[in-house]
Amino acid sequence: MGRSSAFKSGIVALAGKPNVGKSSLLNALLDYKLAIVSDKPQTTRTSIRGVLNRPGLQLIICDTPGLHLPRHALGRAIVSNAETALEASDVVCLVIDGTDRDIDAEDREVVGKILKAARPVILAVNKMDLVKNSDALKRLVSQYNEVCPAVETAYISARTRSNLDTLVDVIARRLDDSSPTYDEDVLTDRPERFLASELIREKVLKLTEEEVPHSVAVEIEEYKSPDEYPERNVLYIRAALLVERPGQKGILLGEKGNRIREIGRLARLDIESMTGHKAFLELWVKVRPKWRQSEDAVRRLGLKE
Ligand SMILES: Nc1nc2c(ncn2[C@@H]2O[C@H](COP(=O)(O)OP(=O)(O)OP(=O)(O)O)[C@@H](O)[C@H]2O)c(=O)[nH]1
Ligand SMILES: [Mg+2]
Known part of the structure; x- marks a missing residue:
């Protein structure tokens, strides 16, 4: 060449x-x-x-x-x-x-x-x-x-x-001559369900303050996309928001569940525009005491690469 x-x-x-x-x-x-x-x-x-x-x-x-x-x-x-x-x-x-x-x-x-x-x-x-x-x-x-x-x-x-x-x-x-690593149509190394879990966490960061957003991890429990299940016409996601204390659970839920509903609504809109599918997003909050202190928990949540 x-x-x-x-x-x-x-x-x-x-x-x-x-x-x-x-x-x-x-x-x-x-x-x-x-x-x-x-x-x-x-x-x-x-x-x-x-x-x-x-x-x-x-x-x-x-x-x-x-x-x-x-x-x-x-x-x-x-x-x-x-x-x-x-x-x-x-x-x-x-x-x-x-x-x-x-x-x-x-x-x-x-x-x-x-x-x-x-x-x-x-x-x-x-x-x-x-x-x-x-x-x-x-x-x-x-x-x-x-x-x-x-x-x-x-x-x-x-x-x-x-x-x-x-x-x-x-x-x-500063780069050397080298042929491309990824095909032209590859945008990222991360799968869609990871991106969706991040979009959910982004809304938690947006709608909560102080220690709360940092104490939350998102665990996708079920992810069924029309891409894999052609009989479906909606993307179904069930995700748990893990927090460390019951008080944080209360904050995430908000009065009459208002906050978690808003987190879900905003995340769903972003997930729909990312995937091009209508989405049904089910969120719930789970208390896992001191998960951030536990190397094991952090690893199991995929947070240690
Ligand atoms: N005014 C201004 N704000 C910016 C710019 N770039 C980023 N921000 C803001 O800076 C804040 C942090 O942006 P992020 O992109 O999340 O920063 P980050 O370095 O990835 O942060 P971590 O993931 O926590 O390490 C957000 O409020 C952004 O909107 C910029 O060029 N100008
Ligand atoms: Mg960043």
Whole structure:
């Protein structure tokens, strides 16, 4: 093959602290809502790959959970999932929030985990739509470059989609020549029922506050799609929302069951537009004391990769 016709392909891991906009960036790059997003930290718990195809390029973009200092088995699993994804990547895109002020000890530890992967690092400064103070931004970027020298820096906004083509070019330049890994019609490595369970969790994150959203896991108990059961005309999903305490169950249910009904309604609409099927979604709440402290429970829920 001549040089001009070389095909590039590889895996870029989007990594960084919680809440900086990694999942939003994945979705913006794909122009498809694949990963769930919320305004609360530690939304993403497991990695998810999305495939971006451009002429001469297949970029496998891996959204990873936010790196932080974990406090329980779930947190340890989340961080380990991110580290596993970093090790499987060819290039790391360190996503930071451009509105942040000086980096602190925790930020340094997060960067340390990224350095361990020993991959070329591209710094993506996100949320540029909110950045007002350019001196503070310059200081932040130079502090990051001190602890984690980046081969290139891109200033972007996942929300307004600014500079995303530049970011893709910058990443592609760091990839080796290689044939594509996935067929053109593959969007993600995750099955539909996983995506559906995440959409349910996204609505829990949206409609609850403080410790509650973090204490919830979604367990799909039954998933019957017209794709597999042609005699059906609706997608049937029964899912349990696991919480740690009876009080959290009460909060999830809400007055007269109002909250869980709203969670179900919003999730159903998203699941219907994702699958193209009418859906019947049955949700119930189950108390599983201290599940986040239990390595076993975390693993059985598929939260440790
Ligand atoms: N203004 C602005 N907000 C953004 C941008 N990107 C993401 N956000 C917001 O930042 C918040 C966190 O976004 P996520 O994409 O969930 O962040 P994350 O890095 O994946 O977070 P974790 O999964 O917890 O690690 C959400 O409220 C997003 O809407 C951006 O470019 N501009
Ligand atoms: Mg995320």
